[in-house]
Amino acid sequence: MASDSNSVFGNPVNSGGQASNPSDPFASGGAFGIPTADSFDFDKYGIPKEGSFDPAKYGIPTADSFDFDKYGIPKEGSFDPAKYGIPTADSFDPAKYGIPKEGSFSLGSSGIPTADSFDPSKYGIPTADSFDPSKYGIPTRGSIPNIGSSPTA
DSSP: OOOOTTSOTTOOBGGGTBOOOSSOTTSTTSTTOOOOTTTOOTGGGTOOOTTOOOGGGGTOOOTTTOOTGGGTOOOTTOOOGGGGTOOOTTTOOGGGGTOOOTTOOOTGGGTOOOTTTOOGGGGTOOOTTTOOGGGGTOOOTTOOOOOSSOTTO
């Protein structure tokens, strides 16, 4: 069983023909034979080198070769909203969607009371004439307690 100074004792690789590094089997020349960055062969694995990638080889279009029509994408300035049922500012009809036009909105017709038609008693809200402060524990004239020292001190 052949072995060299880099081989793991009693475990020669390839019958001792390949060195094994006990401290780092992933190192160059180690048991797994993993190349270093300098020795990695990009061509062997079909990996293009920096600056040599050709997108057309993989069917990837460039900005100049992209065919918008092929994917149904309109070019700038050629989009027709009507073709897709999208109204423009001139063709939009608010009434079609139940949107009132400016000045035609009526709160009353929507069930919202106006200042003239609002009845606070309907909602249990007291008015100035019907408000009873004692009902809410609010002291009134003459019954406000003096807390602390007098205000003139």
